[in-house]
Amino acid sequence: METHTKISSSPNELTQIKSWLRKEKHETGNGFYGNWDIIKEAWEDKRCLILLNKKSVVGFLVYRKIGPIANIMVFDIKPVLRKKGLGRKLMKDFTESLQTEGFWGKLDFDHLPNLYNVKSMRLDMYKIIVPKLACRESWETAETISLWDKEHYEALDCSPKWIWHLQLRGNGRELKKPIIHPINYKWLMEWKKGVLYCSKDLWGTFLNWKLNLATSWS
Known part of the structure; x- marks a missing residue:
């Protein structure tokens, strides 16, 4: 039997799972139908990994x-297909997928930058769950914050890796959305308004200066 795993996104896949769970509960009194609310909530949150044979769901977690x-x-594995190694297959795929960027990318996780320039086989992913200002690759507004993933001496001939175009509320200095991003205090950061450089220094220095955007341009 050829099978593959994926995060379930089709209502039909969820219906298949519900059908066999309900049938098993009715016929044997066993199974996970009593956990249906947990299963449905996980499916809605994209936390339901299924094992498929063509378009038929044969297992899930x-x-x-x-x-x-x-x-x-x-x-769980579909009752008529148990003891055929499908459970081991599903668990193996699940544990391997936790270590791959593609799996978490499908859940809108981002790759965590190498904050300390340490070589490692470990893969770290993160997800910001509050509204934030998104990065842009080109200048679209007069005022920008740019960030390099390098120290000053390494970034002299490099373009910034991340750029945020500041979006302010009304005529004040309050950001519509905050800038939230992993950072190393030694990385180079630039604050620019039009052609005027307000500051270009290490992130740690920005913190020491305690910039007050509310009054800097008054």
Whole structure:
């Protein structure tokens, strides 16, 4: 049997799972139908990994992730296909997928920059869950914050890796959305308004200056 795994996104896939869980509960009194609310909520949050044979769901698991720990909440294989190694296949794919950028990318996680320039095989992903100002690759507004993932001496001949075009409320200095981004205090940062450089220095120096955007341009 050829199978593959994916994060479930089709209502039909969820219906298939519900159908066999309900049938097993009715016929044997066993199974995970009593956990349906947990399964449905995980599916809605894209935390339901399914094992497919063509378009037929033959197994699934739902999980939650707290910090670096992923907890499996429900794990099941379709009753008529149990004891055929499908459970091992699903678990193997799940544990391997936790270590791949593509899996978390589908859940809108981003790759965490190498904050300390340390070579490692470890893959760190993160997701900001509050509204934030998005990065842009080209200048679109008069005032920008730019960030390099390098120290000053390394960034002299490099373009910034991230650029934020400041969007302010009304005529004041309050940002419509905050800038939220992982950072190393040694990285180079630039604050610019039009052709005027307000500051270009290490992020740690920005902190020491305690910039007050509300009065800097008054």
